[in-house]
Amino acid sequence: MKNASKYAPGFFPPENPSADWARRSRIERAPRWCAIDLRDGNQALPTPMGVEQKLEYFKLLVALGYKEIEVGFPAASDTEFGFVRRLIEDDLIPDDVTIQVITQAREHIVQRTFAAIKGAKRAIVHLYTSVSKAWREQVFGKSRDEVADLAVYGAKLCRTCAKLNDGCEITLEYSPESFTGAEPDYSMEVIDRVLDAWQPEEGREAIVNLPSTVSLASPNIFANLVEYILKNLGARKFVTLSVHPHNDRGTAVAEAELALLAGAQRVEGCLFGLGERAGGADLVTLALNMYSQGVDPCVDLSDLPAVRRRFERLTGMAVGERQPYAGELAFTAFSGSHQDAIAKGLKWRAEHPNIKWSVPYLTLDPADIGERAGADVIRINSQSGGGGAAFKLEHAYGFRLPKGMKHDFGAEVGSRSDRLERELTADDLHRIFMAKYSPKPYPLRLIDCHFERGGGERIYTALDCEYKGDTLRLRGGGNGRLDAVAAALKSGIDLDFKIDDYEEHALSSGSTASAAAYVGVDVGGKIWWGVGVESDIIFASINALFAALNSYIAGGGATEDRQ
DSSP states (O other), X not given: OXXXXXXXXXXXXXXXXXXXXGGOOSOOSOOEEEEOIIIIIHHTOSSOOOXXXXXXXXXXXXXXXXXXXXXXXXXXXXXXXXXXXXXXHTTOSOTTOEEEEEEESOHHHHHHHHHHTTTOSEEEEEEEEEOOHHIIXXXXXXXXXXXXXXXXXXXXXXXXXXHHOTTXXXXXXXXXXXXXXXXXXXXXXXXXXXXXXXXXXXXXXEEEEEEESSOOSOHHHXXXXXXXXXXXXXXXXXXXXXXXXXXXXXXXXXXXHHHHHTTOOEEEEBGGGOOSTTOBOBHHHHHHHHHTTTOOOSSOOTTHHHHHHHHHHHHOOOOOTTSTTTSTTTTOBOSHHHHHHXXXXXXXXXXXXXXXXXXXXXXXXXXXXXXXXXXXXXXXXXXXXXXXXXXHHHHHHOOOOOHHXXXXXXXXXXXXXXXXXXXXXXXXXXXXXXHHHSOOSSSEEEEEEEEEEOSTTOEEEEEEEEETTEEEEEEEEESSHHHXXXXXXXXXXXXXOEEEEEEEEESSOSTTOOEEEEEEEEETTEEEEEEEEESSHHHHHHHHHHHHHHHHHHTOSOOEEOO
């Protein structure tokens, strides 16, 4: 990267910007959205959509709640023209939806554009002319006045055609294309001249759309430019200020959000950031950013996975796995510390359902947009921890592991995933868990036991078991049944252990209920774990003790060092 010196900033920031937008902390309401997928988005596809695909896409946008939809560049091709006519002639445009078409400032293109919308109830005609210094010098070879005259010429053509188009409520929109590469005062001059030609009034508004056709500067510069134009529009009424950011710098969403803080009222963009070159403003991300801040985005993204699938099928484009909100892994955590925080946050949320959403690492509830929540947010690989693995096991199979057992299980899971070099499913976790912690038939096996109450709170047991092939009948007493079984084992087997942790809970409800018990035994400062699952909680706890001791006796499995 030795050629940085051949580049220089290509933008013209306004002098002494007031930057009032920087003192505003949040967007209070959703803007007017204009979905431009069928024009800007379609132009960006290696294989553009055909009429039937565009029809399905149009219906998708309508179903999502977009009220302004740019449907094409009718003069660009017969397909584009035919699609607009199909929408109108087949009466496919809902009464509350306005279609938008785009045109250059050339007479035959303007006339073809207005011919395409004939018979529509309502339409926006979007005129654009490029105003940047680079375009004036390199493409047009024209002066500032000559380029401005071209914009006025196109504006007058559109105004004349609009008057002749009886029966259609037409809104005129103007974009100074390549706005970010033009001098602010010049952009303002051209906009003023176009608006003078249109003379917007009540019932006949105009839209001024500011496109970062090529994103040339950081988002704060774009916000300063938007604010500059807005303030210099002065008291001009019946004008809506719109923005159309592109993503060359990866900042289209930020540009749109800062532009809204600067006073923009409308945003043009595409689902999932579709658009030419690096794409444009992602309408999904913008809407859900607002939603996650408590603002109604006025579009329905409650089944985002279905929207993503239709988008990919119709466009042939893929939504990235880590795309904000929409990617298959957008809410997924593999990191152990992240998983632990999410698991605890979701548990806290379940205990406090009326508190505003604030779960660590999850900006919104995945269930609100049709994504699987709970254990599906946490996926397990070699980077994961015990908290995440235990959380996923609990959601899939009902086991609620003690804290110390989570660490032990996490070490085993991480090692197993590392060896297999793959992600582990919930079924994998269950197999690993049962293989490591459930009772083994050797060397220590329970045959039967009976209990009786002695004096006070003492419980006594007669225990039949098999140890290394020998059948033993042992007796012992303790403060509870599990304590009595432990005492009996110590009386007949040379095992120096103590029960360090014991927990139990029901796994299911009803007449066939089963219970899970977890026992951790301390042998020489190390903890060995076992689990028992039975319909009787007493036998579940005894089996868990036997499983923990078998792990110690066999010398296998990971341990927790008490030091």
